[in-house]
Amino acid sequence: MPDVELRKMLVTVETIYHEFGPAPAQPLQRAAALAIIRNPFAGGYVEEISGFMDDLKPLGLDMADRLIAALGGDPAVVEGFGKGAIVGTGGELEHGALWHVPGGYSMRERLGDSKAIVPSTKKVGGPGTRLDIPITHINASYVRSHFDAIEVGLPDSPRQDEMLLALVMSTGARIHNRVGGLAAADIRGEDGLR
Template identity: 65%
Template structure:
């Protein structure tokens, strides 16, 4: 498969103390990391692309570890998600190559994550933004952890690039009060409840 060529890696960390209600003692942390890489398939249709997923696995592990370090380690993480932005010379399917390398990397480093990692992807021009969905790491139906984080870069993705993102959070939305399954009621049997 083609070489993995990284142009840049961007990371961001938010500390959320309130959303109009009382200030919390411990802020919710939300973090993202995004790698801008060359798209080896840009500008042409390539029928066999699955092998590139193997090449992306070390990148997924490196990004997940850096994100975990930024947010305080695996025992602090309660939510996660992933996403892909594909430059105009590529196709949506190139963004789908991030599903396994990004998702499995986070689940492997977290150790106890049972829920599927939610994801989004789109084709966009330079400066495109992507809302990456977030759910609880052990039970996708925990409503308090339904969230999203916007990612993007002012000079990416260029037509021949891919932007792969991972996001994690340390807890529910600040002031969550919409009901539904609560984190302390997780059974952990199927990654849903």
């Protein structure tokens, strides 16, 4: 499989202190790591692409490490995660699907083998395309308080022959969450759902 050619990377952290109501004891932090890589399959149909997932694994681990570092260095503070990809217009949606395994399993590995599936989204678009990446709790997908999203994108990316790959993490529930459902404190962690 081809080498991973990285053009640029961005790591950003958003800190939310309050949402109209009283400030919580601990602000919520949401972080995103974006990597812009050359899409080795851009420009035409290639039948066998799945081997590229193995090539992307080191990038996934590096991005997960950068996110944890940006959130203070302790993986125990991470309660939510998600992933996504924007494929440049010279590629196809399936190229973004190559990020499912290396992106998701890298975060799960660095966070102590979390139980929940890592939510994901992908699309094809040109430079400046934005993507809303869903977030759920790392151990139970049904924890409503942690349903969230982070919008990501870069003005010059992805170019036609590139992909923007993203991982996101958060340190807790939405500020002032109050729509009920399974509480994080009540997770059984048996199936990644509850």
